[in-house]
Amino acid sequence: MAVAAGNSFASRFGVHIAVLIFVAIWTIPTLGILVSSLRDKNQIIASGWWNSFASSTQTEAGRLPPASAQVEKDGKFVLEGNIFGDGAKRDISAFGVKSATPTQYPAGTTADLGDGVTLQLNADGSFIMHSPKAFEGDRGQRVYYASSAPPKFTTDNYRTVLFSEGIGRSFMNSLTVTIPATVIPILIAAFAAYALAWMRFPGRALLIAVIIGLLVVPLQMSLIPLLKLYNGVGAFFGMPSKTYLGIWLAHTGFG
Template sequence: MTALATRIRRVGLPRLFVHLSVLLIVIIWLVPTLGILVTSIRDRDQITTSGWWTAFSNSAQTAAVRLAEPSAQRQEGASYVITGNVFEEGAPGTVRAFGVRVQEPAAFKAGETADLGDGEALTVNGDGSYVHSSTTPFEGNRGQRVYLTVATPPEFTMENYQTVVNAEGLGQSFINSLTVTIPATVIPILIAAFAAYALSWMEFPGRTIIIATVIGLIVVPLQMSLIPLLRLYNEISILFGVPSKTYAGIWLAHTAFGMPLAIYLLRNYIAGLPKEIIESARVDGASDFEIFMKIVLPLSFPALASFAIFQFLWVWNDLLVAIVFLGASRDQLVLTGALNALLGSRGGNWEILTASAFITIIVPLLVFFALQRYLVRGLLAGSVKGG
């Protein structure tokens, strides 16, 4: 306890609170993701009977089976006996308990002899073998119904992903999402970087008004500008006689929606770069384009990476803009649209939905982990250096 108190005093309560808060946020985000991953590779039957957190231990399931028919009986001394196994050949599992009434499926433990009355007895062992005996011959055409509590070992499979990619058509939707997201991330970064440099280091009339306008556009809701932008786009398509549902249209839409934040973020970062470097380059005769390409752009990589993460996540997870500007046809449907369709057609198949969901989040996770070291640096620099 003393060591803990000493450590708290050394770290400080404010920093300790920050560390615990970050740890809590990480856990809140990590647990659902881990649950989706584990569920996506589990067997369908085990998903319906137990939670994902029990995936690495035996899961208990209740099943009803019928024993062998009376025609399989044989006489042993004064008793008539039916033997067999409740499991199909090669099926995994261990019987924990059994019963002969649906109200009491676990009335007897495995290996225990159950007295069924009228001289009948039943023993079901853990390996599934059973002995059904009676002092009188068995009659009828159907065997005794028995209810079992079976512990099955964890079972994992990649068939869920094979089904999703091959049978559900998500492979094409995956390609469509990449086709939309990559250009819709690169284009606004390129344009915003040039604009941010101009607003930071070039003097021209109306620069302050443009900066204020960019900041104001950040708070404009997407839904407010979606319909006017769509009408303008359709009028241009009709005027030039080009198809309205094209990738170029959705690239321009995402560029327009992401541009204000990109310019704001990059402008704050670029404006905070050392003034001496820019002035030295100008003294050496470098043009604004050379300064931007050889000095500003390499130094601004943390800010570029920060915005790239946000823009990529936004475009990849988008459904509304994709449906409006690209359509919902099978050959143009993005991954979020395909997953939304699965919710309607395969809403009860959790193994399909979780596999689809993990395919959806795997690419953003890779992008985030590849660029995350630049994220905090770019955001903090942009927030404290702006002028």
């Protein structure tokens, strides 16, 4: 008796552990979406959400000031400033002047660009460019650099969505679609569940197996055939599909 009780406890414990593991696995994507929604948009592009608490490294491009900003010092023409301008400062680890080699020179070193032109780009974004001849042109030298930024969390993504134009109408459309599309399938499923649970009739086991088997069909695979079927039925009965009723019935058919 004690052995049977021990086996029963062990089996229940194993089931509970397995359920917890599956719940954790299913929760990870939701956690990732939540973390990503609070990250800066540039860091979302640069790294995955699992790196959200670490500095993100990305290769960017900037342009130095035009020739009109040059000054002459000790017989050389000089351009200097900060490549970040008034934007957020980041730490630069390397830079280059060609897209093929954006990290050719370590930050703080002086790069020889040819014809006596040199460029020094420091880790804080400050730069100085020397040339024995006057710079020409309305566009400055393009510079590529690898920079790292500390993790940044913001609510700007939510602010953009919640205060965008037409969001109120979108919320009302969502509520108008989701509430009936949830209630109608539940009502229909309740009658079917009662019959399958308490009534005995030929083919009951096969019907249950078919229903359970269809649960593994992804929504993406069944959505288009289902909508085509509904469009055909709607056309037969003269019911337009691009209405709330059509959307409710489409959800009901899948649910």
